Amino acid sequence: MKCPHCNNSVGWFKGLKRIKTGDSKAKILACPACGEAVQRHFNWKLFFVLMPVMAILLLFVVRPTVEATGLSYLIGVDSGLMGVLAMLPCYYLKDAVAA
Numbered sequence: 001m002k003c004p005h006c007n008n009s010v011g012w013f014k015g016l017k018r019i020k021t022g023d024s025k026a027k028i029l030a031c032p033a034c035g036e037a038v039q040r041h042f043n044w045k046l047f048f049v050l051m052p053v054m055a056i057l058l059l060f061v062v063r064p065t066v067e068a069t070g071l072s073y074l075i076g077v078d079s080g081l082m083g084v085l086a087m088l089p090c091y092y093l094k095d096a097v098a099a
């Protein structure tokens with residue numbers, strides 16, 4: 001995810017700090033590089049484009065590989081993983097002031 005203020009790429013599980021606001025619904029976050037307020041949004045359009053791609057990859061690439069290597073206990077886990085992989089690129093940061 002890129003910060004809209006300084007174009008610093010922000011990590012997924014670290015970096016962004018929650019800024020305490022009166023309104024608990026508005027999750028205002030702070031960029032670790034410039035400290036400006038940003039908000040995380042979800043790009044549903046991109047998600048609906050990526051989802052079928054991930055489903056095809058799962059059925060024709062991941063699932064046959066899982067079955068071929070005898071790791072059948074990973075069936076189910078693999079579809080969850082592909083779902084997460086489809087979701088992660090859909091998150092983006094937006095200027096919290098302008099939003």
Ligand SMILES: [Zn+2]
Nearest residue numbers: 003006031034
């Ligand atoms: Zn920044």
